[in-house]
Amino acid sequence: MSASTHPGTETLLRYAAGTLPAGPRLLVDVHLEGCPECRATVARLMSVGGALLEACEPLALAPDALDRALARLDRPSTRRNPAVLHHAEAAGATPPKRWPLPEGLKLPPGVVLPPAIASRRIGRLVPVAPGVRLGLVHLEEDPDAQVLLFRIAPGRAIPQHTHAGLEFTHVICGGFSDPDGHYGPGDLVECDAEVDHSPRVDDDGECICLAAFDGRIRFRGLLGMVTRPFL
Amino acid sequence: MSVQPAEPRVAASGAELSALIVAIATRADREAFGRLFRHFAPRVKSYLVRNGLSANAAEELAQETLLTVWRKAAYFDPTRAAASTWIFTIARNLSIDLKRRERYGDTYQAEAHEDEVDETSGETMLMTAEREARVRAALAKLSEEQATIVRLSFFQEKPHSQIAQELGIPLGTAKSRVRLALNRLRALLEDLK
Numbered sequence: 001m002s003a004s005t006h007p008g009t010e011t012l013l014r015y016a017a018g019t020l021p022a023g024p025r026l027l028v029d030v031h032l033e034g035c036p037e038c039r040a041t042v043a044r045l046m047s048v049g050g051a052l053l054e055a056c057e058p059l060a061l062a063p064d065a066l067d068r069a070l071a072r073l074d075r076p077s078t079r080r081n082p083a084v085l086h087h088a089e090a091a092g093a094t095p096p097k098r099w100p101l102p103e104g105l106k107l108p109p110g111v112v113l114p115p116a117i118a119s120r121r122i123g124r125l126v127p128v129a130p131g132v133r134l135g136l137v138h139l140e141e142d143p144d145a146q147v148l149l150f151r152i153a154p155g156r157a158i159p160q161h162t163h164a165g166l167e168f169t170h171v172i173c174g175g176f177s178d179p180d181g182h183y184g185p186g187d188l189v190e191c192d193a194e195v196d197h198s199p200r201v202d203d204d205g206e207c208i209c210l211a212a213f214d215g216r217i218r219f220r221g222l223l224g225m226v227t228r229p230f231l
Numbered sequence: 232m233s234v235q236p237a238e239p240r241v242a243a244s245g246a247e248l249s250a251l252i253v254a255i256a257t258r259a260d261r262e263a264f265g266r267l268f269r270h271f272a273p274r275v276k277s278y279l280v281r282n283g284l285s286a287n288a289a290e291e292l293a294q295e296t297l298l299t300v301w302r303k304a305a306y307f308d309p310t311r312a313a314a315s316t317w318i319f320t321i322a323r324n325l326s327i328d329l330k331r332r333e334r335y336g337d338t339y340q341a342e343a344h345e346d347e348v349d350e351t352s353g354e355t356m357l358m359t360a361e362r363e364a365r366v367r368a369a370l371a372k373l374s375e376e377q378a379t380i381v382r383l384s385f386f387q388e389k390p391h392s393q394i395a396q397e398l399g400i401p402l403g404t405a406k407s408r409v410r411l412a413l414n415r416l417r418a419l420l421e422d423l424k
Contacts, residue, residue: 009410009413009414009416009417010384010409010410010413013384013385013413014384016323016385017323017384017385017386018282018323018324018326018327019282019387019388019390022331041417041420041421044362044366044420045420046312046316046319046320047312047313047316047362047363047366048366048369048370048381048385048416048420049316049319049320049323049385050312050313050314050315050316050317050318050319050320050363050366051315051316051363051366051367051370052278052319052370052381052382052385052386053271053274053275053278053315053318053319053322054274054315056274056277056278056281057277058273058274058276058277059273059274059276059277059280059286059289060273061272061273061276061290061293061294062290065268065272065290065293065294066265066268066269066272068294069264069268069272069294069297069298070261070264070265072294072298073261073264073298073301141331142331142334144334
């Protein structure tokens, strides 16, 4: 299989359908911020969702469903009101959350974290193997999601691991290679469970990347012991 | 699953449905809301039941979806998305949020997602009506089996096993057929450019 640097069609479809788990969904969000082509594909797939919704065999609601809905129209929302939110943001009352860089993460000049990640709390990066540091990205919407931020020294291998489902890796800066090809900033790599791979970071600079999993991940050997408290 | 039509079929065009949302936005038109509700709520419920929600939860979320349409109608831009696509997106976001709440309780409020459908980037020049028509044309060009695969891929949380079961094929074969069907869909959609 040749190297693909974009999410696969099935991943984009699951994203559009709303069935992709929170971790991979975040990585697709990050990719979409920088990829107009995939944004266009997602927009088309949303239209497919609309067409499929339109074609759904209607399933009758309770007889009083419309009356209940009409009665609720004038009641204030129990959910957060988006109009109010909008004004508050315009007035600068609730600036978008931005966490400071986690301890142990230094970004090269000119590199910033993608906005979808900068708005998340990231735990301190801890060394987990020679030349490899790892921090946990916290997802409020899914505390069990495993999204990892890796900082890996030049020429180092990303540690051997296996996983039950798909693995997604997004490159923030630097680059790495695996038997299929080379990946650089903005690329999103999907790897499936059958592949036992160990990508290697370029020699000319460190690589900062994100990883998320559709299924649980297991690292081998020492790294498995070190990361157990996180995973 | 027993499915009864909720309504005698009234053919409603995309433009008419969009006009109903605009009527809600501009003059809080309750009659327009009623018509929109009768058209979409049973479809949203059907979609959510296929998506794995119980009939009760689907009914509640269908209500919530249409109430969100009422509250957010001002965000709807008929030049950028079809009514069905916009409402699909709202139902999608609410169901993601509901699944999260079921697992983790109500400590987190999802951000408002009004902008999501707007993101059509390079495509904004293509009129929505035309894009929607072409999306339907692309779907019509799929073989029956491929159309089933696309529908199940969209609506099922674990589509591969469901597809294997419905088509009576091994899981491995299902995976490769899914790949073929989705690649074909994507190629057809990319002809839209």
